[in-house]
Amino acid sequence: MHDRDTQLGGDVLVILRHPPHGSSWLREGLDAALVAAAFGQAVSLLFMGDGVMALAGGQGQGPLGQKGTAPTLDMLAMYDIEALYLESGALSALGLNRDALQLPAQPLEAADIANLIAAHRLVLTF
Amino acid sequence: MHDRDTQLGGDVLVILRHPPHGSSWLREGLDAALVAAAFGQAVSLLFMGDGVMALAGGQGQGPLGQKGTAPTLDMLAMYDIEALYLESGALSALGLNRDALQLPAQPLEAADIANLIAAHRLVLTF
Amino acid sequence: MRYALLVQGPPYSRQAAHSALRFARALLARGHTLESVFFYHDGVYNAARLAAPPQDEPHLVDAWRALHDEHGTRLQVCIAAALRRGLLDEREASRHGKTGHSVEPPFELTGLGQLIDLGLGCDRLVTFSP
């Protein structure tokens, strides 16, 4: 895991750009990540733009009682998805506190994001 | 018609915010306007934001040969839809030339847009 | 007051339909009437009778149906928007020579003029878009 973290590499990179609840993008992106991991691929996640909201602590249910995506985040480790990154600029733009996040993710500057994308065979954006 | 123009009033205001071809919003908004007019309502159209692109001259077909919305604009007069407005700021932001528009529409500043909305019984945004 | 809702968002992929259902329940709880929910644009997908979401997720088609059954709210689906997207009731399926149908009562396929009627005839029309 440590090697993959420092080298930023892997098989599949899933970029999550949408916040929870407002659309199904985040959930469907996470589903793709879980499936890729279940198929034995080395999967990285990048939370970008409003997608960093996925990491906010204290999330609740949707309008009709949907459980949302917060419980899914807790399953990532079970699937060996441990390479979690977030766009550092997005976190500060939204004023989120890194300490209050539900899961730790490594903040990346723009140049690192380009490297991350280049270092994965398949990149899926949701 | 002149009275309605100067008073900015009417029964139904349809606000068109999306450009042609990229989505069906513009076409479905125009359909709603045509139906309202066919039912005898006084209909006004406001082209706002990227929606001002609907008025651009020289539009062509979509990827699979769809005819787009430009032909529909020519039908507006037949339905007595003559109260056409556009957001003046959007036109200049996109750098469009008013003389090159397919149909003339009256440019409105922000304050006038609020008045236009207030002066219609029903406002639909597409 | 007499309310109508315009729903333009598809079920599941966007929150619009969920928000509309929540708003519908709240306005009824405040003693208002909900005359109709009109489905347009991708909102017409809310009428898909075969929807089979996982058991631990809300079932939007059933939730709309319950609204109709309990409060008499009409569920009106724009016919032009629906046909393009493969949402046909038995009558339209037969008219288009197709076997099977994808929309059934209490959802009713209807013209866009109904939306204008609702917008002008009800006290409030509230739109939920994707």
Next chain:
Amino acid sequence: MRYALLVQGPPYSRQAAHSALRFARALLARGHTLESVFFYHDGVYNAARLAAPPQDEPHLVDAWRALHDEHGTRLQVCIAAALRRGLLDEREASRHGKTGHSVEPPFELTGLGQLIDLGLGCDRLVTFSP
């Protein structure tokens, strides 16, 4: 080269599916192979067998089918995304106790793992989203 496409946009309401079809024809014209089109998110609505667009509009379901018939391109639909949205083939309809179906061959309901296989197995995966 061996291509695959990921289509996430619904037919009609967004250009994504139209763009994907145009791109598909162009890559085939350049002598490439199109292994599969994978439909996910609202892209699964492209498989709605009852779609009945007006005669002067393109028929996307037929256009996908033609791609399959002429070039053997697989039309793979994410089963989880499809069931939620009311897109069931005969097998799934019967499994869920529903009468009628809304998806038929050459569209095939399949798991999301197929998308990963395509993405890693083909030379190029190009995504068209709404």
Next chain:
Amino acid sequence: MILHILNRPPSSSLTYREALASMGPEDRLLLIEDGVLGALPSQVRHFESVTGRLFALREDLAARGLDGHCDAAVQVVDVDGFVQLTEEADKTVSWS
């Protein structure tokens, strides 16, 4: 008074500009769905021109872990309050 309803956040969508450009001096703006991100202290500056007339939906804030994280300038209402806002308004206009 017209109630404007916005479901997109200013952090990713410019729709808020169209909503603001369309508001009269008495009109109110309600943030719902992903639009409630606009109620964060880091984002609320986009809505300066409607200070005192800016609302956000409590249920949508709570679902996103943001209940209690709103800027003080935002009036938080639940869905019952949402209905009440529509009662008080002459009509509603939705922006998405």
Next chain:
Amino acid sequence: MILHILNRPPSSSLTYREALASMGPEDRLLLIEDGVLGALPSQVRHFESVTGRLFALREDLAARGLDGHCDAAVQVVDVDGFVQLTEEADKTVSWS
């Protein structure tokens, strides 16, 4: 070289910022669908950081009446050129 594909215009969506933030120094950006509005002289400033690596799809420009109205900094390609760009790229990333 990675080909990034953007279908949203900078006049209404901030997605372009995410696309640009993700591009390496050799990467290319292709504007398609409503994204081609970004190729207008009034809008192209948003893409300054990728000058020389900015493309727009001719068919989508033409459909919108914009063929010939592009900024000179934009390289216009038809759909055959779009396929060629994907051939030359190691992979593609789509932004919407």
